[in-house]
Amino acid sequence: xxxxxxxxxDYPKYYDLIFGSDWAAECHFLQSCFKKYSKRPVKxxxxxxxxxxxxxVQFAKSGYEIAGNDxxxxxxxxxxxxxKRAGLPESTFVGDMADFTVKKKVDAVFNMINxxxxxxxxKTAEAHFRCVADSLNKGGLFFLGLxxxxxxxxxxxxxxxxxxxxxxxxxxxxxxxxxxxKKREERIGxxxxxxxxxxxxxxxxxxxxxxxxxxxxxxxxxxxPRLRVVEMYDFRYDINWPIDLTNDTEDIVYxxxxx
Ligand SMILES: C[S@@+](CC[C@H](N)C(=O)[O-])C[C@H]1O[C@@H](n2cnc3c(N)ncnc32)[C@H](O)[C@@H]1O
Numbered sequence: 724x725x726x727x728x729x730x731x732x733d734y735p736k737y738y739d740l741i742f743g744s745d746w747a748a749e750c751h752f753l754q755s756c757f758k759k760y761s762k763r764p765v766k767x768x769x770x771x772x773x774x775x776x777x778x779x780v781q782f783a784k785s786g787y788e789i790a791g792n793d794x795x796x797x798x799x800x801x802x803x804x805x806x807k808r809a810g811l812p813e814s815t816f817v818g819d820m821a822d823f824t825v826k827k828k829v830d831a832v833f834n835m836i837n838x839x840x841x842x843x844x845x846k847t848a849e850a851h852f853r854c855v856a857d858s859l860n861k862g863g864l865f866f867l868g869l870x871x872x873x874x875x876x877x878x879x880x881x882x883x884x885x886x887x888x889x890x891x892x893x894x895x896x897x898x899x900x901x902x903x904x905k906k907r908e909e910r911i912g913x914x915x916x917x918x919x920x921x922x923x924x925x926x927x928x929x930x931x932x933x934x935x936x937x938x939x940x941x942x943x944x945x946x947x948p949r950l951r952v953v954e955m956y957d958f959r960y961d962i963n964w965p966i967d968l969t970n971d972t973e974d975i976v977y978x979x980x981x982x
Contacts, residue, residue, distance in 0.1 A: 724916070724923050724924060724925050725923075725924040725925070726924070726925045726926075726927055727924060727925070727926050727927070728926075728928070729926040729927070729928055730928055731913050731928040731930055732774065732795045732797070732798055733795065733797055734797075734915065734926060735774075735775045735795075735797050735798050735800075735801035735802075736801070736891075737893045737895075737915045737917060737926070738774065738775055738798075739775040739801065740886045740887075740888055740891065740893050741885075741886050741893055741895045742775075742777055742884070743775060743777050744886070745777070746777050746778055746781045748960040749778060749835055749868075749960055750778060750781050750782065750785070751960070752956070752961070752962060752976075753831070753833055753866060754785075755962035756864065756866065756962065756978055757830075757831060757864065759962065760864055760953055760954070760978060760980065761830065761831070761862065761863075761864055762862050763830065763860075763862065764830075765787075765830040765831050765864070766787060766788055766830055767787070767788045767789075767827065767828075767829040767830050767831075768782055768787050768788070768789040768790075768829055768830065768831050768832070768833070769789070769790050769791060769829045769831075769858055770789065770791035770832070770833055770834070771791065771792055771820035771823060771832065771834055771838075771851065771854070771855070772791075772792070772793050772794070772820045772834060772838045772841065773791030773792065773793050773798075773802060773815055774793055774795070774798045774802070774838075775798050775801045775802050775805070776791070776801070776802030776805050776806065776815065778833070778835070779791045779802060779806070779814075779815060780802070780805050780806060780809065780811075783806060783809070783811045783812075783814070784809060784811070789814060790814040790815060790816075790825065790826075791814070791815040791816075792815060792816050792817065792818030792819070792820065792823050793815065793817065793818070794818070794819055794820075795817075796817050799815050799816060799817050802815045803815055820834070820839070820841075820842065820851050820854070821842055821847040821848075821850040821851045821854065822850060822854065823854050823858070824854070824857065824858070825858040828858060828859060828860045828863070829858055829859060829860065829863060830859075830860055830863050830864070831859075831863055831864040831865070831866070832855050832858060832859060832863070832864075832865045832866070833865070833866040833868075834851075834855075834865075834866070834867050834868070835866065835867075835868040835976070836868055836869075837868070837869045837870055837932060839851065839867055839869055840869055840870075840909075840932035840933050840934075841930070841933075842933060843931070843933060844933075845943070848933070848943055849943065849946045849947070852943065852944070852946060852947035852950060853947060855947075855950065856947050856949040856950050856981060859981035860981065861981055861982070862980065862981060863980070863981040864978060864979070864980055864981075865950055865977075865978075865979040865980070865981070866976055866977070866978060866979075867976065867977045867979065868958070868974075868975070868976040868977075869935065869974075869975065870973050870974050870975075871935055871936055871937060871940060871972055871973055871974075871975055872902060872904070872909065872934035872935060872936055872973075873936075873970075873971065873973060874936065874970065876899075876904070876909070876934075877899070880898065880899045881896060881897065881898035881899070882897050882898075883895065883896050883897075890919055890920050891917070891918070891919055892917075892918040892919075893915055893916065893917055893918070894915070894916040894918075895913065895915050895916075896912075896913070896914045896916075897911060897912070897913050898911070898912050899911055899912075900912050900929065902934060904934060907933050907934045907935075907939075908931050908932070908933065908934065909931065909932045909934050910929060910930075911929065911930050911931070911932060912927070912928075912929055913927070913928045913929070913930065914926065914927050914928075937968055937970060937972065940977075944977070948982075949981055949982055950979040950980070950981060950982075951979060951980055951982055952977055952978070952979055953978050953979065953980045954978045955967075955968055955975055955977055955978065956975070956976040956978070957972075957974045957975055957976065958974040958976070960976070
């Protein structure tokens, strides 16, 4: 099979085929949280690093006023085209999750599935928190979903997904190449194996996630006093099942509130 060294997010069609259908649990969970934690009706949303619009499009279809940004212009073009096809405003734009403003303050911001860990330094992570706090109405909610890194990271973990639409099939593999806790970097390998009736090829990429343990995350949260943790969940996305944090906690969704 031919192999191309490419960038993971430069192929929105393949990304969206694999991950685009996986939105329901997060959307339902976030809406349950809006009801549980917000004193006012949640109407306006912002998703930093929204990618191909996996969640943006669903919230827009459900009647929320939603905007988002992403560094990758191909992802944004794809997302806006999806919104347009659905007769919705093309409300996403190219931008940095560590440097953004919103036109009108929003009721909730969400940043799920480790996306935040793409920010490479403490400075950019703090800037993200500052932008979120600046964007939220008082009492507004911020949801941050990520994997915390355990003290002894497992040597090799991997996950695979596959999906087919019409004549296009994509198999994606993602694995942890190694974690350097001193540098706070986890290197991730990714492949897309693409199958069409006329060609087959593999796209390969590596990306780096910044690592956070429980304390590092709390010290980051403390850097933005306008955001307070109100509850924590995990990737079960079960509103009836908030979690207690332990040193072994890995997948986590922080619910923060703008004071
Ligand atoms: C795993 S995807 C998630 C996309 C979307 N949030 C979702 O839940 O489906 C991560 C996205 O983060 C974007 N990204 C990475 N660093 C970024 C940054 N500094 N600012 C904005 N977007 C960024 C990538 O281009 C990519 O689209």
